[in-house]
Amino acid sequence: MPNVLTVISPSTELLHRAQRVRRGAVDLAQCSDVQRAAALEAMAVALERHGDAVVTANTLDQQAAAREGLAAPLLARLKLDGAKLADCIQGLRQVAALPDPVGRRQLHRELAAGLELERVTVPIGVLGVVFESRPDAVIQIAALAIRSGNGAILKGGREARNTCQAVVTALQEGLASCSVDPDSLDLLTSREEIMALLQLDGLVDLIVPRGSNAFVRHIQENTHIPVLGHADGVCHLYVDQRVNVDMAVAVALDAKTQYPAACNAIETLLVHRRSAQRFLPPAIQAFTAAGVTLRGDEQAMALGVPEAATPEDWGHEYLDLTLAVRVVEDLEAALEHIRRYGSRHTDVICTEDETAAARFLDTVDSAGVFHNCSSRFADGFRYGFGAEVGISTQTVPPRGPVGLEGLVTYRYRLRGHGHTVAPFACGDQRFSHRDLLET
Amino acid sequence: MPNVLTVISPSTELLHRAQRVRRGAVDLAQCSDVQRAAALEAMAVALERHGDAVVTANTLDQQAAAREGLAAPLLARLKLDGAKLADCIQGLRQVAALPDPVGRRQLHRELAAGLELERVTVPIGVLGVVFESRPDAVIQIAALAIRSGNGAILKGGREARNTCQAVVTALQEGLASCSVDPDSLDLLTSREEIMALLQLDGLVDLIVPRGSNAFVRHIQENTHIPVLGHADGVCHLYVDQRVNVDMAVAVALDAKTQYPAACNAIETLLVHRRSAQRFLPPAIQAFTAAGVTLRGDEQAMALGVPEAATPEDWGHEYLDLTLAVRVVEDLEAALEHIRRYGSRHTDVICTEDETAAARFLDTVDSAGVFHNCSSRFADGFRYGFGAEVGISTQTVPPRGPVGLEGLVTYRYRLRGHGHTVAPFACGDQRFSHRDLLET
Structure with a gap:
């Protein structure tokens, strides 16, 4: 409230x-x-x-x-x-x-x-x-x-x-x-x-x-103090053209159903039009069996998604067993969709094409960008941080799952022997800027 | 405006x-x-x-x-x-x-x-x-x-x-x-x-x-977007009990006069009561010769500071040739003054006592904490960063002089082969969390 x-x-x-x-x-x-x-x-x-x-x-x-x-x-x-x-x-x-x-x-x-x-x-x-x-x-x-x-x-x-x-x-x-x-x-x-x-x-x-x-x-x-955390977790999984269908279905299912109330569960499935015919029928079967309600665009419905998605479904965080499905023209259209509707939390590409994977991982501006694995791995414990304060979707660090490292800042310590700036400003003295080896 | x-x-x-x-x-x-x-x-x-x-x-x-x-x-x-x-x-x-x-x-x-x-x-x-x-x-x-x-x-x-x-x-x-x-x-x-x-x-x-x-x-x-920078630069120089007077006078003079309009120039001089009698007379002479107006508390005035400071002088950023002077009971009183009136920019201790220096450098919660050198060194060029966007007095990073490093964030990339979370959640699989050596 x-x-x-x-x-x-x-x-x-x-x-x-x-x-x-x-x-x-x-x-x-x-x-x-x-x-x-x-x-x-x-x-x-x-x-x-x-x-x-x-x-x-x-x-x-x-x-x-x-x-x-x-x-x-x-x-x-x-x-x-x-x-x-x-x-x-x-x-x-x-x-x-x-x-x-x-x-x-x-x-x-x-x-x-x-x-x-x-x-x-x-x-x-x-x-x-x-x-x-x-x-x-x-x-x-x-x-x-x-x-x-x-x-x-x-x-x-x-x-x-x-x-x-x-x-x-x-x-x-x-x-x-x-x-x-x-x-x-x-x-x-x-x-x-x-x-x-x-x-x-x-x-x-x-x-x-x-x-x-x-x-x-x-x-x-309501504050001007820095806030660590995230509001939305609208995670996408994009199924590319060259895809291992069995793997993609298993990953998508885990990403949606393993714990649907989590911020790192997926909310939207984007499918390349050239893999839709192979991927969607088995995916629909698996999701339906897991109790997931699918809401798709026209092309997804033509391949068996039962309910129609409205524009409000894109970028919506269901946090339960509902998943929006959209068939896209190509990788670039998927990137554009994520740019427009994503929340910079975690987004996944399933593909066997390394060039497409590299393009996705280089371009999607989210705290986590994953290739061929479930978005549910976005978590401080799973990353090996031991514990987490939360997951940040801010752009500036700390970003993503934040552990102890995100609770410290730093301080500059400078030790001299009466050093003043004036002789450096007039050129009498010069900076050495020599990095010292760790002992 | x-x-x-x-x-x-x-x-x-x-x-x-x-x-x-x-x-x-x-x-x-x-x-x-x-x-x-x-x-x-x-x-x-x-x-x-x-x-x-x-x-x-x-x-x-x-x-x-x-x-x-x-x-x-x-x-x-x-x-x-x-x-x-x-x-x-x-x-x-x-x-x-x-x-x-x-x-x-x-x-x-x-x-x-x-x-x-x-x-x-x-x-x-x-x-x-x-x-x-x-x-x-x-x-x-x-x-x-x-x-x-x-x-x-x-x-x-x-x-x-x-x-x-x-x-x-x-x-x-x-x-x-x-x-x-x-x-x-x-x-x-x-x-x-x-x-x-x-x-x-x-x-x-x-x-x-x-x-x-x-x-x-x-x-x-007026924004909820993160802001990089600082409003105030209220820097202090504290002259401790065991001090090399000549060095402290030279450092204080540089810190105030080398470029008084800069945020890293000092605004307040704190002097340990046991060094005030040795330090203040030559300091007053040097500052006066350099055209600096001094405004002091009662004890500082008794030692020759001509004008009286008002409570508004503590924590005030003059940005010109004016300097507030206060005689303090000891190091702890100086720390308390900085805690109360400082702006977490850069603060300096002049002392020959390594224990006092360590206490100051460990305790003062400013982006820069300096020992026996001028506050004017708090600068991206002088730190060897090549250039700076500005100096941040926020607590969270980036803090202090910010160079190119402060204009990047990071992204987590995770690459798998169809990995799902379910087998890890139920204990069938375990995380290795093995750091990989740099090649």
Whole structure:
């Protein structure tokens, strides 16, 4: 229900809390790799100790949500029982074991004799994390934030408030037992605070929204703080002229049905007119058997697609077992369709023609461009990042699935011995710009 | 005069022009390193050929500006005579010679047998570049855009319109003689188009503003497209307890006076109370001799600073020969002052104490943190980047001086042989996540 949110200035209390988190984050940024990993272990232990309290709080939230008639899928996402909590705790320990993204030297250069420049990765600062439902995501994002040296202000959905409170109490208790300031994490509980959080320029450095498309878009449109994430996931699969039909059918089926509610599931199938006759009949059979509703253009209908697509179907994100099908003139027409209707998330070509594949992978301007494999691989875990904050469809980095690496920035450090610019400006001294070897 | 701008929706004509630039940029992104470097050479040759026309157009602009009573510093920035144009053309050839930022493989990983992931740098797409005055910046930014494979929609100040038109005509003619689509560059000429440009989400990927603080801030507050740049440059120099006074005076003097209008000049001098008595008298003498007005707190005044600072002086960007001076209790008080009043641009510590230097460089959350050298080194050329688009004070990358590297993003390419996610989800197959060696 993002439409009921309105712009609200931060209260003095919220400003104080945000300043406290920022101070906590400054201290956290000084912690070593070992200290931050130990903090995650302490958070895991505290969650184990408070497991019963968390599950009890979640039962309360579930009962209230059921009374209020929350839809079944949302109820399912709200649930945090003992088994799911154990998974979360295991995930937290996995994040602890990931390589440290902080303190990496990206550049080391002598500018002139005795004047050395370094570029070193540092935490971003304070994350503002806003969720709809999903109390398990609180644990995951808190783990990623602390591991990367960032403070976090968390705001869960109202329906999960007891659970979120129990979780954050446990996480803070864990932090209190080690060298990380418990103030590095804070939980907001009132609805007004979401919008106020978005106005905390200078105190919050990055907003991470997790929720529906409308929710994320609303967040993006109401803040000038950078937002990490994506609203739409309109992924395409294009079946080229020279195609292995069996492979293309299997890949398309997986890309649509393996988890249709995911942002990386395909929404539109584009088929080269010269392969339509071979590909569409078996594809229609397979999709129909899997319970997928197909909506096609005229040519697709002539080959058996039962329902007619309207112009609104192109670029529509169904997030369920519906798929739009369009027969295109050639590869260029497919590229044009994706340019027009795509959301720069992930797009796939199935082809045996390497030239066509190269053209597709070079031209489609999406975070992920895939050849002969399912769009569902677009995921931080599957890419080997260990965990992900989310998937970004922005053009500027971080783009695609974002892991710990996306939660750090960098800082230039320059060390001299009284160096001034004047002698370089007048030509008395010259820059050496000599890259220094790593030791 | 940013306050007279109002939000204006893009006209159909502007949308068509932006779409044309985007198509040009898609083709440009396919060009090789050699082709893009050759395009810059062609742009340089065309500017040489049209040199007289550009200088004549600039004379017209200068005459009109003088009639309208444009302030002297703005008139100076507007000027583009033969000598300055020759410098610009030389700069263009230097950008041509810079290493290609496109097509770099940042990651190469086998996810499973036959399933290979790459992360490769690609151009961002289309830049929206907005200037106040400075027609020479049009040449520099156009060069950086084309070199990095990006299209650009340029909007210069009204006072430079004849010059900008002559420059862009020449640049497009240069592009027409080589393999880059001349539509990759476009020049907007009406005032309304600035604000409309800021609304071109999806057609423009990054806004690059170049102008006054108020101008940049106004741009930032009126677009949801990412903005590369900085509004304020409030740089501090902190003189620690254990300090080489001669060195600190020389560094502070350079940081303030070598070019006081620059964003990387210092605005506030913080002095440890234990070094104030040794440092301030010679510093005051040097600054006064250099024509700098000093405004100090009570303790600084007791040591000879002639004028009293008001609370408004802390965090104020003078951009001229004025400097605020504050005596602080210790390093921690200096850090707190910078946290409160700084703009995360560049801050300097002068100290002989390595522990204090390390604390400062680890803690101050600015794009540049310097030890015993002038803040004026915070610059793309001086860092060895060859050229810069601007300096960003945002926390998220790109941060600090931004060169070609800041004008590219990346794309994930995944190549398989019919791989689907289902067997990995059910545990029949496992990811190998094996990083592949560079060949």
